Structures are given as C-alpha cells and as structure tokens.
Amino acid sequence: MAIANVFNSSGGARKESSEALTREFTFTNVTTITINHSFTSKPHITIIDTNGNVIEAEKRYINNRQILINFASSLSGTIILR
Numbered sequence: 242m243a244i245a246n247v248f249n250s251s252g253g254a255r256k257e258s259s260e261a262l263t264r265e266f267t268f269t270n271v272t273t274i275t276i277n278h279s280f281t282s283k284p285h286i287t288i289i290d291t292n293g294n295v296i297e298a299e300k301r302y303i304n305n306r307q308i309l310i311n312f313a314s315s316l317s318g319t320i321i322l323r
Contacts (some may be wrong), residue, residue: 266320276308278322286310290318 255309
C-alpha cells in the first residue's frame with residue numbers, strides 16, 4: 242500500500258497554475274494522498290488519471306486546509322483543486 246503526502250513528500254509534486262484559484266497536484270502509484278493547501282475554504286476536487294479519465298475516490302476534508310483522498314487501488318494522475 243503506497244501512501245503519499247503530495248504537498249510535502251516525494252510521492253508527488255505540487256504545481257500551481259497561472260490562475261490564482263486553481264492548484265494541481267500530481268501523484269504516482271499511490272492509494273492514499275494527504276494534500277495541504279492554501280485555500281481559505283474547502284475547494285472542489287477533480288481527480289484525473291494518467292489516461293485522462295475522471296476518477297471517483299473517497300475524499301475527506303480534514304479541515305479547511307487539508308484533504309485526505311483514498312483510492313480503491315493504486316493510481317497515478319493529477320488532482321485539481323478549485
């Protein structure tokens with residue numbers, strides 16, 4: 242079982258888009274991700290795998306600055322927060 246903290250570890254990388262209200266986080270081969278973000282409220286979450294498919298996952302807002310995402314199996318892709 243792979244676990245990554247996308248914001249702070251080698252399990253993924255943070256990429257800020259040119260839009261101030263959008264953040265992208267890439268992840269590789271993980272089943273659980275914790276994202277720390279700088280939004281002032283709970284953002285909308287979109288998950289896209291490496292094939293371009295939108296993925297459903299268990300998403301839990303720990304607080305206004307942290308999100309926990311669990312996948313049914315190990316995946317790679319991008320998480321977009323808006």
